[in-house]
Each structure stands twice: as structure tokens, then as C-alpha cells.
Amino acid sequence: xxxxxxxxxxxxxxxxxxxxxxxxxxxxxxxxxxxxxxxxxxxxxxxxxxxxxxxxxxxxxxxxxxxxxxxxxxxxxxxxxxxxxxxxxxxxxxxxxxxxxxxxxxxxxxxxx
Amino acid sequence: xxxxxxxxxxxxxxxxxxxxxxxxxxxxxxxxxxxxxxxxxxxxxxxxxxxxxxxxxxxxxxxxxxxxxxxxxxxxxxxxxxxxxxxxxxxxxxxxxxxxxxxxxxxxxxxxx
Numbered sequence: 068x069x070x071x072x073x074x075x076x077x078x079x080x081x082x083x084x085x086x087x088x089x090x091x092x093x094x095x096x097x098x099x100x101x102x103x104x105x106x107x108x109x110x111x112x113x114x115x116x117x118x119x120x121x122x123x124x125x126x127x128x129x130x131x132x133x134x135x136x137x138x139x140x141x142x143x144x145x146x147x148x149x150x151x152x153x154x155x156x157x158x159x160x161x162x163x164x165x166x167x168x169x170x171x172x173x174x175x176x177x178x179x180x
Numbered sequence: 181x182x183x184x185x186x187x188x189x190x191x192x193x194x195x196x197x198x199x200x201x202x203x204x205x206x207x208x209x210x211x212x213x214x215x216x217x218x219x220x221x222x223x224x225x226x227x228x229x230x231x232x233x234x235x236x237x238x239x240x241x242x243x244x245x246x247x248x249x250x251x252x253x254x255x256x257x258x259x260x261x262x263x264x265x266x267x268x269x270x271x272x273x274x275x276x277x278x279x280x281x282x283x284x285x286x287x288x289x290x291x292x293x
Contacts, residue, residue: 166274
């Protein structure tokens with residue numbers, strides 16, 4: 068099955084700086100890559116996603132890049148704010164036939180004011 | 181538009197008991213997936229239901245089962261509870277099955293004592 072690895076496990080940045088979280092996947096059949104933000108006591112919230120036919124996608128301060136050849140994708144958050152502090156998960160889905168996501172182990176992002 | 185609703189939010193059960201968790205997806209969504217989240221194993225896929233049919237199942241023992249009703253609401257059952265079943269159980273709702281955006285509920289925190 069698919070194996071998704073995520074780095075770093077913790078990330079501390081100063082408010083206003085950028086944050087980058089990286090994930091790799093093993094199954095070349097994976098074609099959909101969402102990113103989730105999970106705050107304490109809440110369920111994961113979808114913040115951005117990318118499909119395998121696209122190399123980059125941006126939504127305001129958040130962007131995701133995908134390198135299919137190298138099988139890795141990254142989340143970029145610019146101008147970080149304290150409210151960006153949370154745990155971020157990357158995921159990969161390998162089929163058009165059903166919704167089964169393989170998640171990375173998570174990155175705890177701490178944005179210091 | 182209401183989000184994904186999971187009930188109850190918290191449960192405490194004794195080893196050997198069984199438990200049923202409920203998930204109401206976003207209106208119009210027909211796919212419901214279940215995940216187990218633990219500090220040690222992260223987010224792991226349990227199963228997905230689409231139009232009352234189980235489409236895929238993760239690597240969990242047969243004590244874990246589920247079903248989906250005609251209104252797309254889903255239930256998950258765990259029988260003969262073990263201490264290791266203590267986790268946050270998350271339900272994700274999708275419009276369709278296969279490569280689509282999945283929206284999570286807040287989860288049910290199950291504690292087995």
C-alpha cells in the first residue's frame with residue numbers, strides 16, 4: 068500500500084516568516100493530495116489540495132507544490148500568523164474509485180508572536 | 181450549510197463492551213469514511229461507505245464494522261472493546277467516491293478503561 072512520510076514533525080517560526088512542510092509518497096498511482104489543519108480538540112480541516120495533473124496551486128497565503136517524478140509535495144505558508152499554529156497533515160489518495168486517504172504523521176507548527 | 185456531525189463527542193466504555201458511533205454527513209454527500217486517530221499510529225483508514233455499500237476496508241480486525249443508511253448517515257460499531265481501541269474516531273464526508281474533497285467531523289473521543 069501507499070506510504071506517506073512527512074517532515075518535519077515540529078516546526079517553530081516567528082510571526083511573519085514562511086513555513087514549509089514536506090511529504091513524500093511511494094505509490095505512483097496516487098493522484099490526489101490534500102492538506103489538513105487540525106486544531107486542538109477539533110477534526111482535521113481541509114485547507115488546500117492538489118491533483119496529479121497540476122504542479123502548483125495557491126490560495127492566498129497557502130500554496131502547495133507537487134513533483135510527480137520525485138513523488139513529493141509540499142505545503143508553503145507565507146506571512147505566518149499565530150492562528151496558523153496547529154498540526155498539519157498531508158495525505159495521498161490512490162484511486163478514483165473510492166475515498167481512502169493515507170496520512171502523513173503530522174507537523175506541529177508553532178508560530179511565535 | 182451544516183458540517184459533518186458526529187455523536188457522541190465523548191464516550192467512556194469498559195473492556196469487553198461494545199460501542200456504536202454515529203456520523204451525519206454534509207447534506208447531499210453520499211460517501212462517508214471512518215478513520216481512527218491515535219498518537220502512536222496517526223490517522224488510519226477504517227472503511228468507506230457509498231450509497232449504503234462498503235467500498236473499501238482498512239486493516240482493522242472484524243470487531244470494527246459499519247453501515248450506512250439510505251439518508252447517508254453512517255454508524256460505526258466496535259465490539260469486544262480493548263484498551264488499545266481508545267482513540268479519536270473521525271468521520272469524513274464526500275460528495276462522491278473517488279478522489280474528492282473530504283470534510284471531517286470533530287470526532288468521537290472513545291476511552292476504554
